[in-house]
Amino acid sequence: MKLEDKEQLVELLKNQVVVFNYTKINGEPRQLTGTLKPELLPVQTITETQVKKEPNPNILAVYDVEKDGWRSMKIENIIDWVVLSK
Numbered sequence: 001m002k003l004e005d006k007e008q009l010v011e012l013l014k015n016q017v018v019v020f021n022y023t024k025i026n027g028e029p030r031q032l033t034g035t036l037k038p039e040l041l042p043v044q045t046i047t048e049t050q051v052k053k054e055p056n057p058n059i060l061a062v063y064d065v066e067k068d069g070w071r072s073m074k075i076e077n078i079i080d081w082v083v084l085s086k
Helices: 003-013
Strands: 017-023 029-035 059-064 069-074 078-085
Touching: 003 017, 003 059, 017 069, 029 069
Parallel strands: none
Antiparallel strands: 017 029, 017 078, 029 059, 059 069
């Protein structure tokens, strides 16, 4: 996957649930069902101790609806994806 495609993929994730197949950093294959749909994201509270990091353009962070938590993957390690729902 090209880095330029990240913005299009983020827009897709804001409206849909997507199943990703990718390779983890340790070389293991992984499947992740993720989204950025606001209604599916957990309510978060920000505390004073949390520091906002500068986003890494090579990383895609999504909410894993099956594991109920945030996950991230390298853009270059994404093998493919399938849209699950609208």
